[in-house]
Amino acid sequence: MDLSACDLCPRHCGVDRLNDQKGFCGMPDTVMLARAALHFYEEPCISGKEGSGAVFFTGCGLRCVYCQNFGISRGKGGFPVTIPELAGIFLDLQSQGANNVNLVMPTHYSAGIRRAIRIARKKGFTIPVVYNTSGYETVEAIRYLQDDVDVYLTDFKYCTPALAKAFSGAEDYPEKAKEALREMVRVLEKRGGDLNRFDERGMMKQGIVVRHLLLPGHVNESKAVLKYLYETYGDRIYYSIMNQYTPVREIPAHPELNRRVTKREYERLLDYALDLGIRNAFIQEGKTQEASFIPAFDGTGVPGSGVLQKNMP
Numbered sequence: 001m002d003l004s005a006c007d008l009c010p011r012h013c014g015v016d017r018l019n020d021q022k023g024f025c026g027m028p029d030t031v032m033l034a035r036a037a038l039h040f041y042e043e044p045c046i047s048g049k050e051g052s053g054a055v056f057f058t059g060c061g062l063r064c065v066y067c068q069n070f071g072i073s074r075g076k077g078g079f080p081v082t083i084p085e086l087a088g089i090f091l092d093l094q095s096q097g098a099n100n101v102n103l104v105m106p107t108h109y110s111a112g113i114r115r116a117i118r119i120a121r122k123k124g125f126t127i128p129v130v131y132n133t134s135g136y137e138t139v140e141a142i143r144y145l146q147d148d149v150d151v152y153l154t155d156f157k158y159c160t161p162a163l164a165k166a167f168s169g170a171e172d173y174p175e176k177a178k179e180a181l182r183e184m185v186r187v188l189e190k191r192g193g194d195l196n197r198f199d200e201r202g203m204m205k206q207g208i209v210v211r212h213l214l215l216p217g218h219v220n221e222s223k224a225v226l227k228y229l230y231e232t233y234g235d236r237i238y239y240s241i242m243n244q245y246t247p248v249r250e251i252p253a254h255p256e257l258n259r260r261v262t263k264r265e266y267e268r269l270l271d272y273a274l275d276l277g278i279r280n281a282f283i284q285e286g287k288t289q290e291a292s293f294i295p296a297f298d299g300t301g302v303p304g305s306g307v308l309q310k311n312m313p
Contacts, residue, residue, distance in 0.1 A: 001111045001144055003029055009061035009107050010138055010176045025108040026075030027059035033081050034058050034072040036089045036301035038098055043240050043282045045204040046130060046153060052102040053093030053127075055086075056297060060105050062134045064157070064168045066215070066257050068248050072297045073105065079302045083112050087119035089301065099203050100128040100151065107133060110141055117148045128205050136173055137180035146187040152208045154181060159224040167215075167254070178228075184208055185236065195236055209282070211240040217256040219265050223272050230276045239281040241273060246294070 001008055003017045013023025020028050038051030046052050056069070058078030067073045081089070090101045106113055117129060128150035135155040156177050158164040164173035188195050188206060196207030210229060214222045229239065243266040251257045270283060299305025 001141070003111060006108075007138070008110050008141060010136055010170070010172060011061055022075075024063075025059040025061045027108050029112075030080045031083070031086055031109050031112045032058035032078035033086075033089075033299075033302045034078045034297035035295055035299065036093065037295070038093070038096055039102065039295065042102065042153070043209055043238075045198065045202055045238075045282075046100065046102065046151070046209070048099045048201060048203050050097045050099050052100055052130065053090070053096070053098030054102040054104055054132075054295075055089060055093075055106075056104045056295070057106055057109055059108055060134070061107055062136045062168050062170060062173075064134075065251050065254060066167065066245070066247070068246055068294050069105070069297070070248055077297055077299075079299050079305045081303060083115045084119060085303050086112065086116035087123070087125075088303070090116065090120040090125050091123060092301070094125055094127050098127060100130045101125075102130040102132050102153070104132045105134070106131060107137060107141060110144055114145055114148055133180075135177040135180060136168075136170060137176065139179050139183045142180055142183040142187060150206045151204050152184040152188075153211065154184065154208070155211045155213070156181065156225055156229060157213065158221060159228055160221060163218070163221060167257075181208075181210065181233075181237075185233070196238065207238065208236075209238045209240050211242060213242045213245055214261050214266060214269055215245055215257065216259050216261050216265065219268050222269050226269070226273055226276060226278065230278055234277075235280050237280070239273070239278055241269060241281055241283050243284050248294070 005014045006017050006023055011024045015021035015023040017029045035056040039054035040047050040051050042052045058072045059075045060073035130151040130153050131149045132153045159174050161171045165171035197205045212225050243261050245261050247258050299307040
């Protein structure tokens with residue numbers, strides 16, 4: 001991982017982040033956090049009753065036009081933390097009873113994250129580390145953190161390059177997501193035993209959950225994604241089929257994204273998943289399409305932010 005010619009994500013911007021140059025993610029070398037608190041709205045095997053210790057990083061190397069975390073993904077807000085402070089956050093979340101530490105949008109801070117995890121481990125940090133990613137990763141980045149990550153909570157957004165280009169400015173997203181997922185499976189399988197491991201409470205201690213968010217008007221694209229995943233991995237991975245798409249702002253260039261997913265669209269996708277044979281899947285029921293499910297990126301739990309700990313819900 002070379003921050004002097006940054007190559008942490010598939011953009012390969014090549015900027016010198018050590019000297020405050022900023023590439024596509026908009027971030028310097030200094031780790032910036034928007035929130036670090038217990039979070040209860042992940043998949044059941046991630047959050048459980050006690051919550052997932054979600055650490056939200058500022059900036060993103062993908063920047064989807066419909067991103068519900070639009071503010072922080074564009075590099076707005078956030079508070080700087082040192083590597084020892086980040087390690088302390090991991091330990092603090094563990095002391096609060098978090099089932100894991102959940103690294104949200106971590107890719108562009110991989111080097112600092114690895115150092116922080118290893119500092120925390122020496123001080124008694126034992127809970128699983130969840131790598132919560134858009135799926136737009138390099139194989140090298142996955143290998144870099146392979147000894148530090150226990151659970152991959154990864155998106156698989158598109159199979160069609162043209163759609164990936166239109167919505168995320170990344171025509172190579174399908175290729176990179178396929179390569180990254182293949183590597184995630186490989187690094188966990190080489191540990192031996194079951195790929196997916198759970199404790200007696202059903203909390204995932206090791207494994208892979210692949211998320212797919214259904215976008216309004218794009219059921220066929222979602223079917224293509226599930227078809228690829230199941231034909232490639234079958235029941236070796238877990239699936240999370242999501243209907244929670246929430247338009248948080250107008251997108252004039254893509255008016256189809258200015259509405260929520262309909263119940264009928266989601267039912268069509270679930271029926272297709274069942275027909276494929278998918279059984280290891282999490283689905284969403286009830287009211288998930290609410291802005292209230294988006295946490296406040298106000299510095300909660302971040303040293304120096306001045307915001308007291310406030311967990312959700």
